[in-house]
Amino acid sequence: MAALDLEIGSSSSSSSMPPKVIRFLSCLLQRVADSNDVMMTQFCGGGGGGGSMSIFHGLSRPNISIHSYLERIFKYANCSPSCFVVAYVYLDRFAQKQPSIPISSLNVHRLLITSVLVSAKFMDDIYYNNAYYAKVGGISREEMNLLEVDFLFGIGFELNVTPTTFHTYCSHLQAQMAILQSPPFPLQLVDPSSLSVHHCCYNEDDSTHQQQLAV
Numbered sequence: 001m002a003a004l005d006l007e008i009g010s011s012s013s014s015s016s017m018p019p020k021v022i023r024f025l026s027c028l029l030q031r032v033a034d035s036n037d038v039m040m041t042q043f044c045g046g047g048g049g050g051g052s053m054s055i056f057h058g059l060s061r062p063n064i065s066i067h068s069y070l071e072r073i074f075k076y077a078n079c080s081p082s083c084f085v086v087a088y089v090y091l092d093r094f095a096q097k098q099p100s101i102p103i104s105s106l107n108v109h110r111l112l113i114t115s116v117l118v119s120a121k122f123m124d125d126i127y128y129n130n131a132y133y134a135k136v137g138g139i140s141r142e143e144m145n146l147l148e149v150d151f152l153f154g155i156g157f158e159l160n161v162t163p164t165t166f167h168t169y170c171s172h173l174q175a176q177m178a179i180l181q182s183p184p185f186p187l188q189l190v191d192p193s194s195l196s197v198h199h200c201c202y203n204e205d206d207s208t209h210q211q212q213l214a215v
Contacts, residue, residue, distance in 0.1 A: 018074045019081040024173040025088055026067035029108055031176075033066065036102040054098075055143075055150050056107040056114070062138075069109050076136045079120040079127060086123055086161050087115035089169050093155040101154075113137035114147040122159045 064072070070084070091111060095103055103111060113133060120127040128136075134144035 018071050019084075021081050021084045021170075021173065022070045022074055023067065024177050025084055026065075026070045028173065028176045029091075029103065029112070030066050032103050033105045033108045036104045040102070040104065054101050054107065055146055056101070056110040058106050058110070061105040062109050064109070064138075066108060066112070069112060073113060073116055073136055077116060077120065077128060077133065079116065079124055082166075083116060083119040083123050085166060085169055085173070086119040087112070088173070089161050089165060090115045090118060090151075090155055090159075092169075093158055094151065097156060098154050109137070110139070110147055111151070113139070113144075114151045117144070117148060118151060118159070 062069070073079075074081075074084070091103070094101075094111065094115070101107065113136065117130065117133045130144045130148065131141040134141045137144065139147075
């Protein structure tokens with residue numbers, strides 16, 4: 001089945017223009033990070049220091065936006081656009097299995113470069129090594145190695161993505177963009193009384209695919 005309208009079929013080597021999946025994914029992750037930042041500030045004290053600190057956390061918010069960071073990865077990593085959808089699946093699995101580490105502005109960049117690295121290794125026949133991805137991500141090779149190991153343990157080494165799951169995540173990305181493009185978009189993303197942990201999408205084990213991030 002076609003991968004919807006995310007330009008999944010195009011490759012980074014055939015076009016210098018990022019596919020739609022980059023824009024869709026960056027918008028969704030930005031909302032998740034912003035919402036979790038608000039939650040952690042309101043319920044865990046100022047500075048957004050809620051949740052458990054992890055190897056993925058930086059001391060401050062990076063200067064580069066999520067969208068620009070994803071475009072940089074797309075430009076230099078030369079991985080297939082499908083890798084970004086699979087990376088999204090992995091990020092959702094990480095969020096579900098590691099509820100004490102919500103995706104925020106302090107960890108989303110490291111989580112992104114790591115999830116794309118793992119996805120490329122699983123999906124693509126040819127991919128760059130960790131040292132190269134470290135340069136793309138603006139971190140050291142040693143840190144990249146540690147992030148990869150920690151991420152793999154974080155998702156329980158569950159790397160397989162079925163065609164059904166892949167297609168469902170593509171559908172979810174499109175649905176979220178449709179919501180974004182339907183003004184007015186509420187500033188209050190979620191009811192504070194229901195805030196606990198925000199996932200990226202839904203629990204794959206739930207056959208009804210209930211969305212867990214109410215935005």
